[in-house]
Amino acid sequence: MIEPVFMKKKIFREGEQLGRLLLRPFELFAEKEASSGILILLASAAALIWVNSGFSESYENLWHIRTLIGAAGIVLDRPLHFWINDGLMALFFFLVGLEIKREVLVGELGSFRKAFLPVSAAVGGMLVPALIYFALNPAGPGLRGWGIPMATDIAFVIGAMTVLGSRIPRGLIVFITALAIADDLGAVLVIALFYTSYISVHYLSIAAVLLLVLVVMNVLGFRKTLPYALVGIPLWLFVHLSGIHSTVAGVLIAMTIPARSRYDTDDFLNRASAVLSQFQCAGSCGYSVYTNSEHQSAVRSLATLCRKVEPPLIRLEFHLHPWVVFLIVPIFALANAGVSLQLSTLLPALSDPVVLGTIAGLVLGKTLGISFASWLAIRTRIAELPEQLDLRHIYAGSILCGIGFTMSLFIANLAFAGTPELATAKIGIFAGSLISFLAGFTMLYVVSRKKEEPRRH
Template identity: 40%
Template structure:
């Protein structure tokens, strides 16, 4: 019984999911720089699915567009619950992650543009705008109760707004073609989901089926399909009762284990396989490297905290509950973990130039490691000084 008890604790621990995720990052990097690299890449590139309805894609696409939509569904459920009955239920608290995310997009993009205007790298201005919600929340979870829950909610909300902003940027500036008919079908699915909520349908199956169709239409529209998870989450019914468990809370409970111990680890394995090549380190000390690294680290911290400070001083917003400015700086550093979405934008920005793509990916990895380690250490130190 002792082993079973510890195993249950492991499965229910947010810290263990963070440790597993970091292990998968390290494992993926080792594989990508070993004799297994070619075989591993072959697996990621292998087409899976059916030609019927045009649903045959490489495994990496299923992970990044399919499984990550489930992750965004869970995060969206948590955000909606907090909006309805928790930390984000007041306008002051809900407005802060929105304005912080705007600052965290504008300032990094400006820093990148400063270093790369009128160069061959200029098109990558959106690379440092994105926050990797999976990795940033995983590192924050390693701190356990040493940081207030409100900071996790703040970072999750900020990262969602950030990623939605990145998706809009991709749709407007990097999408080669938007298929408007599929986008119209996506809007119709959202309407169906809203009506199901309005007429108080309680069973999950009524939402899952149109939710899957929403993902399909969104994916074929040319817009990043993970947004379907957030849209679906915001239509799942909830309540403000402490005694009655809502459909939203039931679904949230069901998704925690598969997301933390299947979806996120697979995502890390598929996206961290960066093969180190000659010249990558030199690329860190050019305009591309400076733009990405300073954008993600300095730009995120300054943008998030400057915009937050302005709105708090204007008494429009307020700090997350039981938090302080040192913790806000630490959270801003964690938001500098750009990784997946940043790499995705880099691939779109420099399509047809694999050598530039590799330099950009390496700079993103370095910046994300520095931001993650710095944010973790600052938050851990501030927790000790407060206790």
């Protein structure tokens, strides 16, 4: 009887190790997103302090500094604000595209049954906020802002859950992450379809040809990322010139990045074993790489093999993610979060339909849309709850998803650029996101605490 017990323990340990291995990417993602949330918060606070200090004019002047870039007769003379919102944020959307493609191929969106719950929750969490906003802004200049409360800021949501540590079931973070990625895809579609003012068929045709070139490169087996960048940058330019928001180009380019490596794992192991066999020493090798040319060559061969076994999509996502979450998004927050909070303008703004629609959409719309869509999917048995979760966790998470912030600010700039409604929309975003954070965090704390408390007899 000893052997079967030993085998059970061994199987259990191996299963536990496999579980930790599968969950580690989500843990790393959560850690980075949580840290990014702090930086975004600091950048936003700096913008608010700057605008409401005696140096507000310098804040506006900084983002209006013009920079000229161009060649071959096509020149872009744009302010710094453009290069942040349309240039740097294209990299943000490129990363979003990579995450979407990975999740669809091998992640939580990889099968109908796995994807249905977070996707249906994301759809509900976009439609209901938009309808609530529209009900409060059926006409007038505020109507264009209906897309503002549809967004979810994953950095702040994950950051809020991370504060609670081990109280939060890992399945909830996985569910919210998949929901947010589906939500990002919906936001990209909304931007492309509804926030495009004009279309240039000429430039759009050139962009389509360049996109086709990227697809052909993928089919032909191009695995180095430089050729994709050389074609992708002009694609970004022509998408912008076509009238479609240039950040959409980031997602389109991401969809063409290869998700398969040159070598599969078995091939890599065989080749790596052959290279490792070159490290033969009489006794200890020590620091032989300094003096042994064969060992130096073997190390370079191993490095090449490691690059070729890692899919370009995974490699780009891994290397780009820190730059986006720690630099690009905080810079975007600094450039866009500045709004006057003087009492003379703040109090009248709180009764503005744009502010009310944004707050109601984020706080009520996200909660009702996500929780109802999730309940309906589970009730009809089309989807099932992840392990360790119940509907209370989903409800608490849906409240937190009302933290729109980064994407909401982005859509607000598209909807109200150069109009007084932009400032009021920002106030609504700040207020709605803050209420959602406080209510969602409190609810999640209560739900998690109740789940941990032992039953008393």
